[in-house]
Amino acid sequence: MSDQYDVVIIGAGPGGYNAAIRAGQLGLKTAIIEKRDTKKLGGTCLNVGCIPSKALLHASELYEKAEKQFEALGIKTGKLGLDLGQMLKQKDDAVDGLTKGVEFLMKKNKVDVYMGAGEIAAPGKVRVVGDAPQELSAKNIVIATGSELTPLPGVEIDEAQIVSSTGALSFPSVPKHLVVIGGGVIGLELGSVWRRLGAEVTVVEFLDKILPTMDGEISKQFERILKKQGMAFKLSSKVTGAEKLKTKVKLSVEPASGGDAETIDCDAVLVAIGRRPHTDGLGLKAVGVKTDKRGFIETDHFKTSAEGVWAIGDVTHGPMLAHKAEDDGVACIELIAGKAGHVNYDTVPSVVYTYPEVASVGKTEELLKEAGIDYKVGKFPFMANSRAKTNHETDGFVKILADAKTDRVLGAHIVGVEAGEMIAEVVSVMEFSGASEDIARTCHAHPTRSEAVRQAAMGVEGWTMQA
Numbered sequence: 001m002s003d004q005y006d007v008v009i010i011g012a013g014p015g016g017y018n019a020a021i022r023a024g025q026l027g028l029k030t031a032i033i034e035k036r037d038t039k040k041l042g043g044t045c046l047n048v049g050c051i052p053s054k055a056l057l058h059a060s061e062l063y064e065k066a067e068k069q070f071e072a073l074g075i076k077t078g079k080l081g082l083d084l085g086q087m088l089k090q091k092d093d094a095v096d097g098l099t100k101g102v103e104f105l106m107k108k109n110k111v112d113v114y115m116g117a118g119e120i121a122a123p124g125k126v127r128v129v130g131d132a133p134q135e136l137s138a139k140n141i142v143i144a145t146g147s148e149l150t151p152l153p154g155v156e157i158d159e160a161q162i163v164s165s166t167g168a169l170s171f172p173s174v175p176k177h178l179v180v181i182g183g184g185v186i187g188l189e190l191g192s193v194w195r196r197l198g199a200e201v202t203v204v205e206f207l208d209k210i211l212p213t214m215d216g217e218i219s220k221q222f223e224r225i226l227k228k229q230g231m232a233f234k235l236s237s238k239v240t241g242a243e244k245l246k247t248k249v250k251l252s253v254e255p256a257s258g259g260d261a262e263t264i265d266c267d268a269v270l271v272a273i274g275r276r277p278h279t280d281g282l283g284l285k286a287v288g289v290k291t292d293k294r295g296f297i298e299t300d301h302f303k304t305s306a307e308g309v310w311a312i313g314d315v316t317h318g319p320m321l322a323h324k325a326e327d328d329g330v331a332c333i334e335l336i337a338g339k340a341g342h343v344n345y346d347t348v349p350s351v352v353y354t355y356p357e358v359a360s361v362g363k364t365e366e367l368l369k370e371a372g373i374d375y376k377v378g379k380f381p382f383m384a385n386s387r388a389k390t391n392h393e394t395d396g397f398v399k400i401l402a403d404a405k406t407d408r409v410l411g412a413h414i415v416g417v418e419a420g421e422m423i424a425e426v427v428s429v430m431e432f433s434g435a436s437e438d439i440a441r442t443c444h445a446h447p448t449r450s451e452a453v454r455q456a457a458m459g460v461e462g463w464t465m466q467a
């Protein structure tokens with residue numbers, strides 16, 4: 001291997017490995033460095049994030065369907081049983097398969113892979129610290145080191161009784177009572193997994209609503225749906241301490257605004273109050289890479305304050321999502337290669353993979369009001385959608401927000417089965433600066449759930465036909 005590179009990428013998550021692929025495609029001599037103990041590529045997303053969580057969400061959703069929905073559909077089974085060991089194994093198999101896929105893609109695109117911790121030693125120099133120490137020279141260094149859990153003082157993680165999302169992907173048995181601290185994406189996805197498998201789940205959320213950045217109406221309806229499924233919520237509350245007993249944990253919980261504390265007894269605790277940028281040991285100060293107060297690397301079109309050093313993905317600003325990191329990676333490399341790399345952050349979709357799913361793109365009603373933008377709303381409930389009714393999956397609705405004067409679509413928000421697939425249509429329309437009428441006059445196959453998107457778009461101009 002040569003140690004003279006056009007691009008050295010530190011971190012092999014969706015930001016880093018997609019940047020590496022694009023760099024290989026564009027003929028840049030590229031290396032990627034990854035420090036994960038397991039020596040697997042793919043970052044948080046493939047190893048302990050998107051992929052294992054979706055493997056458990058999929059399996060546990062089918063388990064609950066078999067338990068609660070099959071009979072009504074005329075399907076008889078023998079006594080239903082849970083083989084948790086196999087469920088965890090199929091999750092690990094998914095991770096193995098996909099991380100090996102990334103290894104293959106590195107080879108295919110002639111990217112050199114170094115295992116160890118990357119440290120920027122000086123401008124244009126990256127040290128690989130680990131079993132086989134090296135020093136690499138690079139015209140460009142791309143930091144793609146991702147994020148890590150934000151700790152909660154007084155609630156120490158041991159990955160056994162008190163876990164991060166990583167521990168919650170591998171509980172060896174179903175906890176009787178799981179308390180989730182944080183009613184955000186991780187809390188609701190992994191809380192759903194363990195509730196479906198038999199745990200009593202209580203979510204403690206600091207703010208007065210779950211998924212606080214989502215459209216308010218969507219968040220309210222979603223909370224009602226999750227409550228109906230048996231999830232319990234303590235909103236406007238904060239956990240102030242945890243006492244670990246032999247097999248139990250006693251949590252002190254107080255109103256967020258202060259007041260009398262109460263104790264909640266549980267068997268396990270999941271801390272999911274957000275993630276913070278991961279920049280430990282990178283040597284940022286040595287080359288003058290500036291971070292903001294919260295530790296995020298500051299960038300201008302992916303360029304950091306240090307010449308020849310770039311940053312992408314969770315470690316810099318913007319939504320902490322795998323597809324955002326991927327798009328950052330592609331655009332950053334295209335800029336390095338002298339092309340016109342660009343990411344439209346207004347059209348980055350966000351999906352919560354629960355049952356039903358929640359999907360969102362663009363502005364919420366709250367943001368439009370705050371910005372003083374005049375808008376129109378079209379809505380359509382899945383209760384009136386023929387496919388949803390036929391499948392007995394009628395929870396949720398579609399909401400489209402469009403500019404009152406120009407009809408340009410400004411946002412879309414969906415609670416409903418397969419919302420994550422349906423949002424892609426609106427993302428495309430928004431990418432082309434399309435109008436709600438473009439969706440309303442586009443032929444949608446019948447019977448599909450996506451007809452609800454069309455009916456909601458018709459609603460913007462007041463001509464919803466099927467409700």
Ligand code: FAD
Pocket residue numbers: 010011012013014015016033034035036042043044045046048049050051053054116117118119144145146147165166186278280281282312313314315319320321322323324325353
């Ligand atoms: P990461 O994926 O975090 O990768 C960074 C890599 O850099 C890591 O492998 C790390 O080991 C390595 N690294 C760090 N420092 C160094 C160093 N000094 N030297 C060498 N290597 C280093 N997003 C979605 O879009 N959809 C989902 O469904 C989803 N589910 C999630 C579920 C969970 C439980 C979690 C925790 C996250 C989830 N996310 C999801 C978020 C998603 O995982 C991240 O947004 C994404 O992984 C960010 O990609 P990245 O490349 O910026 O960083």
Ligand code: NAI
Pocket residue numbers: 152181182183184185186187189204205206207210211212237238239272273274275319320321350351352353
């Ligand atoms: P989050 O930001 O989604 O939610 C954290 C929640 O915790 C918020 O509702 C916040 O108000 C609350 N909170 C903060 N401090 C608290 C406290 N002391 N007590 C109680 N509640 C408190 O963060 P989360 O769920 O940890 O996820 C981290 C990141 O990972 C997110 O940014 C998300 O984008 C990404 N992710 C994405 C997924 C997806 O796309 N499906 C799945 C899982 C994670």
